[in-house]
Amino acid sequence: MTHLYRQAWPLVRAAADAVRGGNRIENGAQFAFDGQKLEPAASGKQPILAFDHGWRSLLPASDERQVCLDMYLPLIAARTDSPLVLGQLGQSLDGFIATANGQSHFVTGPTSILHLHCLRALSDCVIVGAGTVAADDPRLTTRLVDGPNPVRVVLDPQLRLPITHQVFSDGQAPTLRVRARGVPLPAQLESANVEDIEVDTLAGKLDLRALLAELGSRGMRTILVEGGGVTVSAFLAARLIDRMHIVVAPFVIGEGRPGLRIPSADQLRDCVRPPPRVYALGGDVLFDCDMRSHSPIENAPSIIRKVL
Incomplete structure (x- = not known):
């Protein structure tokens, strides 16, 4: 520290x-x-x-x-204003968040991991997809920093995850398991440590706007979408990310599981180009992008600031 x-x-x-x-x-x-x-x-x-x-x-x-x-x-400002959805990914120079076989511990360095725990401590809840839980078995707690654990929200539309994963069994923080409406909950997946909610689907996928409305009704104002790449990309493609933290680690994986993947524009001028603020996190570089800003990219600060 x-x-x-x-x-x-x-x-x-x-x-x-x-x-x-x-x-x-x-x-x-x-x-x-x-x-x-x-x-x-x-x-x-x-x-x-x-x-x-x-x-x-x-x-x-x-x-x-x-x-x-x-x-x-x-x-923090979002707590007394409109809700804020923060996306977060750590990736290699060539844009991968894990190796081809799914190994991702750890793509980014220890300073960036500390930063991630800070983000959790400032968030009311942290969202991950079933793929991230299956691959990493994360705890999604703030054990590295001083701060409260967020509510853990696991998107498992078809209930494919066993109840043995830590987020379902450790009791360290409240856990919401989100499934597609109409999918039955088997008795063997029930747990006193988990609250189950159903969300409508659109084109076979969870309706993310409906999910955010449900979380908002529970008083969750700052929402961290932590992973993996598929889940963060889905929120970004739906234009539901207000701010994006992408940490780039200085090494090359070569081939693996990609980070952000959204439908491409035909012309470069039509691509998403948020003005970034850039910080050094140990040996990694953080791009803090305001996805709601319409300021010209030329007006973005150019200095790299060391944080941790």
Whole structure:
């Protein structure tokens, strides 16, 4: 765990905790930080964050914590505004997230794994597809950072996963298993650790908009779509991703399981081209892309900022 993380993360966590559960904060409010929690800025206390339809740092650019706030604060703002769907993938230079036989532990380095756990801690829920659970048996917890575990949402339309996977059996966090409406639930797949929900289908696939509406009705405002490539690509193709974090590791797999795959445009000018912010995560490079922005790509910051 790096020095910068130790310095910045408590402040990020405090900002997230201040609005967790839908707590409302007045626009224009300013807050000081006592090392554990935010408190209204009063006489003699230096304001460190301001709220104006989302969090804004008041730290000087020279403060080393600023780069972490720059990356993480936009992911907290959604809690008191419209929901935010964040897609995340880690891939090789040649665009693969795993080898041909499915090995993916770990494509990205330890700093990027720490960053992923930070994203989980800032999210109300984390979504993965059945393929990711089958291949990796992930826990989807925040065990590497200080923060609450998100609700784990497993998309298993035809209920092909056994109940022995960790997300269904470890009881570390609430788990929602999503199946296609009308698919019967066998008795051997029932578990006290799992809540099952049904979602309508479109063209044989889960209706992702209906899924997001269901999650929203449960108070989930920041939604992390963690993997795998098929699941993240489906959300992106449906234009449901608000922000995309793609971490590129400096090595070549050669052939394997691809990352993003969406229907192609006929002309390059019609391709999705979100303006990126670029950060160094150890030896990896993170592209933080605002998928809702219409700013010209030329206006995107060009500097690479080291975070962790």
